[in-house]
Amino acid sequence: MTLPPARRPGLDPATIGGLSAHQDTRTPVWVDGGWHAQARIVASPNFGARPPGMAIDLVVVHSISLPPGAYGGDAIDRLFTNRLDPADHPSFAEVAGLRVSAHFLIRRDGELVQFVDVEQRAWHAGRSTWRGRSGCNDFSVGIELEGLPGDVFELAQYRCLAVLLADLAERWPIAEVTGHEHVAPGRKDDPGPAFDWPHLASLVAPTRLALTPAVQHSA
Numbered sequence: 720m721t722l723p724p725a726r727r728p729g730l731d732p733a734t735i736g737g738l739s740a741h742q743d744t745r746t747p748v749w750v751d752g753g754w755h756a757q758a759r760i761v762a763s764p765n766f767g768a769r770p771p772g773m774a775i776d777l778v779v780v781h782s783i784s785l786p787p788g789a790y791g792g793d794a795i796d797r798l799f800t801n802r803l804d805p806a807d808h809p810s811f812a813e814v815a816g817l818r819v820s821a822h823f824l825i826r827r828d829g830e831l832v833q834f835v836d837v838e839q840r841a842w843h844a845g846r847s848t849w850r851g852r853s854g855c856n857d858f859s860v861g862i863e864l865e866g867l868p869g870d871v872f873e874l875a876q877y878r879c880l881a882v883l884l885a886d887l888a889e890r891w892p893i894a895e896v897t898g899h900e901h902v903a904p905g906r907k908d909d910p911g912p913a914f915d916w917p918h919l920a921s922l923v924a925p926t927r928l929a930l931t932p933a934v935q936h937s938a
């Protein structure tokens with residue numbers, strides 16, 4: 720499933736590309752707190768409460784694939800719901816016991832999956848620091864793109880991500896979008912060098928979201 724862009728006046732549907740238009744502008748995007756109405760929901764038990772009064776002002780972009788480099792299948796859903804069988808693949812053994820999650824996953828075809836209510840604290844960033852603040856899980860939204868550091872991402876993923884970012888920014892005071900590799904340098908390398916920050920910047924340009932690494936426009 721892909722997300723419709725037409726409802727948001729700040730986001731040009733032509734820029735986003737061939738997504739179906741949202742027919743009913745009264746349809747809420749966010750339901751039951753922080754669940755996206757158009758996501759496939761796979762509720763994860765791996766979350767906790769955010770600190771009281773903590774503003775949600777950062778998005779951390781990740782990439783994940785299980786097994787690494789293999790796309791499709793349900794292993795990511797299983798990982799985030801503690802149902803990954805370490806016997807299914809040699810690479811699963813080291814991650815099967817982890818208690819991790821992200822708020823969202825964007826599959827290669829642009830499908831949006833949600834595991835944790837945005838109002839809650841998902842377990843995606845681990846030890847991390849952003850602009851002097853540690854513990855990014857407290858104040859961030861974690862979005863996984865199905866992929867592998869170094870591998871290119873699909874246009875459908877950028878389109879879905881751009882619409883999701885606009886939806887998030889409309890509801891919460893999201894000020895900045897960055898990568899896991901930037902909040903945990905030296906420890907994490909996702910989404911990686913093939914993630915096209917300038918392309919994402921072009922898609923979210925009508926919003927006021929800042930992207931880091933900052934995209935330098937030479938013109």
Ligand SMILES: [Zn+2]
Nearest residue numbers: 781782899909
């Ligand atoms: Zn990550």
